[in-house]
Amino acid sequence: MARTTEALFRDDAYQRTAQAEVVSINDRGGILLDRTVFYATSGGQPGDTGTFEREGGGRIAIAATITGETKDEIIHVPASDQALPAVGERLKLLIDWERRHLLMRMHSACHLLTVVCPFPITGAAVAEDDSRVDFDIPDASFTKEDVTVRLMELVRADHPIFTRLITDEELAANPGLVKSKNVRPPVGTGKIRLVCIGGNGAIDSQPCGGTHVKSTGEVGEIHIGKIEKKGRENRRFRLRFGPMPAN
Numbered sequence: 712m713a714r715t716t717e718a719l720f721r722d723d724a725y726q727r728t729a730q731a732e733v734v735s736i737n738d739r740g741g742i743l744l745d746r747t748v749f750y751a752t753s754g755g756q757p758g759d760t761g762t763f764e765r766e767g768g769g770r771i772a773i774a775a776t777i778t779g780e781t782k783d784e785i786i787h788v789p790a791s792d793q794a795l796p797a798v799g800e801r802l803k804l805l806i807d808w809e810r811r812h813l814l815m816r817m818h819s820a821c822h823l824l825t826v827v828c829p830f831p832i833t834g835a836a837v838a839e840d841d842s843r844v845d846f847d848i849p850d851a852s853f854t855k856e857d858v859t860v861r862l863m864e865l866v867r868a869d870h871p872i873f874t875r876l877i878t879d880e881e882l883a884a885n886p887g888l889v890k891s892k893n894v895r896p897p898v899g900t901g902k903i904r905l906v907c908i909g910g911n912g913a914i915d916s917q918p919c920g921g922t923h924v925k926s927t928g929e930v931g932e933i934h935i936g937k938i939e940k941k942g943r944e945n946r947r948f949r950l951r952f953g954p955m956p957a958n
């Protein structure tokens with residue numbers, strides 16, 4: 712039976728540590744807790760890695776975090792050869808914050824890219840150093856230089872980034888909020904989480920369960936490394952950190 716893990720990262724993406732209790736160990740050695748700061752892979756953002764500290768002093772290295780039967784069931788996958796905790800044991804959770812913060816900056820950067828390129832999204836993958844977003848784009852006039860300039864304008868403006876919940880009915884009344892061509896946000900739970908950029912979400916608002924930085928300035932310097940043609944009307948944009956290399 713699927714269990715619900717309290718997902719602390721949904722309310723505070725900056726929480727790096729928490730105390731939690733082991734609820735169960737699944738048949739593949741995955742650890743389920745009552746609450747967690749570890750983001751589980753979904754929506755194109757990879758799950759967290761990190762460490763569990765045991766009360767006795769031992770450590771358990773966590774190599775991946777995934778969802779189980781439902782998105783509310785979060786499974787922590789230990790690295791190989793780790794001792795497993797007992798059900799009921801109290802653990803101190805520590806995410807690999809350096810990696811997570813890179814993923815937060817990149818995920819927010821991907822949302823900025825959807826502002827600069829307002830076309831249907833056909834795929835996306837956030838990574839620590841090189842993310843990609845695929846769009847259906849009818850015209851091929853975008854250059855990586857122009858897109859980079861517009862992305863950096865949004866970064867330098869330091870717009871706030873925040874989340875808010877809307878109802879299924881509000882989403883149905885605003886179909887333009889959904890930018891993904893193939894993936895629909897889950898409805899039926901009553902609440903949909905929007906990630907908003909700018910005052911009142913004026914720059915962008917879209918359904919997203921990921922973790923984001925609190926302002927566009929925190930994204931830092933980014934550039935488009937490449938725009939690849941993936942079909943007649945499909946373009947893959949690659950986002951990277953740092954200034955655009957001169958060549």
Ligand SMILES: [Zn+2]
Nearest residue numbers: 754919920921
């Ligand atoms: Zn997102």
